[in-house]
Amino acid sequence: MTWLAWRQLRPSAVATFGALLALAVALAVTGPQLVHVYDTTVKPCPSIGDCSDAITAFGNKYNVLQQLLTIVMQVAPALLGLFWGAPLVARELETGTYKLAWTQSVTRTRWLATKLAVTALATGALAGLLSLAVTWWSAPLDKVGTNRFDGSVFGERGITPIGYALFAFAVGALLGLLIRRTLPAMAATLVAFIAVRLVFSQLIRPHLMTPLRATFTLLATVNGYASFNGSTSNLTAGSPSDASLQNAWIYSARIVDAAGRALTPQATASACPQLANGGLRAQLPPAGSAGHVHAVPTQAAGQALQQCVTKLSDSYHTILSYQPANRYWTFQALETAIFAALAICLAGVALWNLRKHLS
Amino acid sequence: MSVAVTTDGLGKRYGRRRWALSDCSLEVPSGHVVGLVGPNGAGKTTLLNLAVGLLSATTGTISVLGGNPSDRPEQLARVGFVAQDTPTYSHLSVADHLHLGARLNPGWDAHWAAKRIAETGVDPTQKAGQLSGGQRAQLALTLALAKRPELLLLDEPVAGLDPLARREFLQTLMIAVADDGVTVVLSSHLVADLERVSDYLIVLAAAHVELAGEVEHLLATHRRLVGPRRDSVSLPGDCRVIDASHTDRQTTLLVRTDTPIHDPAWIVEDIDLEDLVLAYMGQTSNVERNRRSGLRVQP
Amino acid sequence: MIEFRLDSTSGVSPYLQLVHQVRQALRLGMLEEGDQLPTVKEVVARLAINPNTVLKAYRELEHEGLASARPGVGTFITRTLSDASLAAHGPLRREMGRWLVKARQAGLDDESIEALFRDTFRSASAEDVA
Known part of the structure; x- marks a missing residue:
């Protein structure tokens, strides 16, 4: 049965792995150059002076290829689900070949299990190799780019693409079995896959591990003063440039007193009348930005803020809720494992359904 | 006389209402070529699919070669099946199909299968999707016979074929019957064909068995x-x-x-x-x- | 060797057609004592008919004493039909000729004669069976 499953997959597997090989060659050629540019421009720049120009120039290197890789990494799992998952059973049901397959001396459970296993293996291998190549190639860019936990890159690096691809494949296979027609099953697979990916990254991923908490004293370089959504102005919380927060995924930063009560605008106003009264608001950094101070306040405003922060820091401090950088691979492993487990569950449902209902 | 297929009160319902087959009780003796006739929608395909285990019964029981037509390899190995429109994998070659049969059937007769394909004059490297209807039917029949079944079920295998291809198909089938004594159940609209090949007749109409018996006895x-x-x-x-x-x-x-x-x-x-x-x-x-x-x- | 053919429009069952063809070949001298009939498989392969039909036809021929099976070899013709019945043909033909003249004198046309003959023949056969 393995032979038949592989024989059916072979033409598209050869084509897909061929495309992967072509991409790998392109990456193998450009990758070392990327490392070279990083080593000669970005790495030595802190000793020379301002890094932003060097970083910007480096970030724009191979811009087209970067964008292409982003697209490939986002759509590849979905495509595997669409073109290997959905037709796996649906095509056989549509063309009637299942009648040929199921009347050989092999149970239909073994038939489906083997097809699922062989194709899933190819799917996982393809996604894994693709991610390996892309992760390796992007490594220098990721050092200067966005946070690794960021939603736009977390799912495009490491092992998560394997989990997504397996999941998309299993969704496709099950929907193909239930819908029994290839094209509608493909459409449904796409919708289901995107929905689960979005729900997971928005609602579930942040809760995979309990975030750490850290307290920091208030600092004028970190805390600003602004108004939220048109409400009264207040001191804003921020995350200090501490080693423990390097590359961390910061959920929230709040200013609270020893009893855990949040700093109220009234308390700020009474403690720092000069801030509340002066027309300084517009000159102070905006709220909510984690880590970076976006605007340099004028000297007067800066002094007022400095005084206020010093005064309030006696009774107030910043509480940060975050996932430290060293949890990155734990998150990768957890997310991959969950998607892979979902895939196995879906495959189980498909097998159960084949036994019970497809008759 | 041993019995190839026994059904008792067999019924199959699709959805909530539509009975494709109802209260079907019959015995198909082995060693015969059984013609299964009836108008479209009479339940012929349903009966055959139930016998090969592609469908499960809603009511009643069916026993095939003394076993349950379930999803067991031992049972599947004993029953050959050629489905309506003789489906094959269009992008696989004829040789691939024979390889498939060899891989999936313990009793596969590779020598016989290769000989059969050579006799039909089909190029083994040709894709099944490019075969004529007659060649595809021959391939499907070869697959079903090379597993050396005790019972062969054929669902309208010659319906779409021209007279020559039909004759060749039935010749292959009848030679297999002469050689192995395989029991055959063949559904067809073409009574002239059945008159030649079948010695037992079952008439299905409106989901019921109207008539069943040896042709000679029925005519007498x-x-x-x-x-x-x-x-x-x-x-x-x-x-x-x-x-x-x-x-x-x-x-x-x-x-x-x-x-x-x-x-x-x-x-x-x-x-x-x-x-x-x-x-x-x-x-x-x-x-x-x-x-x-x-x-x-x-x- | 005899080559069988089947007429699917004749309304005669396939096994009887085979028997008739052997008898006819015997009458016409195309088959003689000692000739071998085609094997069951040869007939099946040629005509695409049920092997049981051929077996049944051969059994019928054996039953009539026209053929006998030698296990492992085949079925062979054991006697011929031509001599015995040919002698009787002449007198019968003359008698029927006289009958036909009478029928014409009575005013029957060809079709009426044929219908009458068939009807009489059928009734006589039915009585034989009974």
Whole structure:
């Protein structure tokens, strides 16, 4: 049965792995150059002076290829689900070949299990190799780019693409079995896959591990003063440039007193009348930005803020809720494992359904 | 005489309402070539799919070669099946299909399969999708026979074929019967073909079994009676009217009887298989017609 | 060797057609004592018919004493039909000729004669069976 499953997959597997090989060659050629540019421009720049120009120039290197890789990494799992998952059973049901397959001396459970296993293996291998190549190639860019936990890159690096691809494949296979027609099953697979990916990254991923908490004293370089959504102005919380927060995924930063009560605008106003009264608001950094101070306040405003922060820091401090950088691979492993487990569950449902209902 | 297929009160319902087959009880003796006939939608495909385990019964039981037509390799190995429209993997070659058969069937006769394909003149490297209907049917038949089944079920295998391809297909089938004595159940619309190949007949109509028996016995016990018009018919006790038609002057009956009819008022004629099949396929509607025409059959 | 053919429109069952063809070949001298009939498989392969039909036809021929099976070899013709019945043909033909003249004198046309003959023949056969 393995032979038949592989024989059916072979033409598209050869084509897909061929495309992967072509991409790998392109990456193998450009990758070392990327490392070279990083080593000669970005790495030595802190000793020379301002890094932003060097970083910007480096970030724009191979811009087209970067964008292409982003697209490939986002759509590849979905495509595997669409073109290997959905037709796996649906095509056989549509063309009637299942009648040929199921009347050989092999149970239909073994038939489906083997097809699922062989194709899933190819799917996982393809996604894994693709991610390996892309992760390796992007490594220098990721050092200067966005946070690794960021939603736009977390799912495009490491092992998560394997989990997504397996999941998309299993969704496709099950929907193909239930819908029994290839094209509608493909459409449904796409919708289901995107929905689960979005729900997971928005609602579930942040809760995979309990975030750490850290307290920091208030600092004028970190805390600003602004108004939220048109409400009264207040001191804003921020995350200090501490080693423990390097590359961390910061959920929230709040200013609270020893009893855990949040700093109220009234308390700020009474403690720092000069801030509340002066027309300084517009000159102070905006709220909510984690880590970076976006605007340099004028000297007067800066002094007022400095005084206020010093005064309030006696009774107030910043509480940060975050996932430290060293949890990155734990998150990768957890997310991959969950998607892979979902895939196995879906495959189980498909097998159960084949036994019970497809008759 | 051993039995190939036994069904008891077998029924299959699709959805909530539609019964494709209902209350089907029959015994198909082994060693026969069984013709399964009936109008479209009569339940032929359903019966065959139930026998090979592609479908599961809603009511009743079915036993095939003494076993349950379930999803077990040992059972599957004993039953060959050629589905309607003879599906094959269009992008796989003929040789791939033979390889598939060898991989998936423990009793596979590779030598015979290769010989068969060579005899049909099909290029083994050709993709199944490029074969003619007749060649594809031959490939499907070869796959079903090379696993050396005890029972072979064929669902309208020759329906879409030209007369030459049909003849070649039936020749292959009949040679296999002569060689192995495999029991065959063949559904077909083409009574002329069945007249040649089958020695046992099952007529299905409107999801019911209307008639089942050895062809020879059926032909020996059915007669056509032609005589002057009469509305009230007096016939011997075991005589059952299957079909009746009237003109102003003449009454024509198709009757089933085990005893000869001596009434000189009737011209008694033998019938052929086609007459028999047509009479039973139309029986359901004839009951209604007879009631309206006022025909009384006295017991 | 005899080559069988089947007429699917004749209304005669396939096994009887085979029997008739052997008898006819015997009458016409195309088959003689000692000739071998085609094997069951040869007939099946040629005509695409049920092997049981051929077996049944051969059994019928054996039953009539026209052929006999030698296990492992085949079925062979054991006697011929031509001599015995040919002698009787002449007188019968003359008698029937006289009958035909009478029928024409009575005003029957060809079709009426044929219908009458068939009807009489059928009734006589039915009585034989009874």
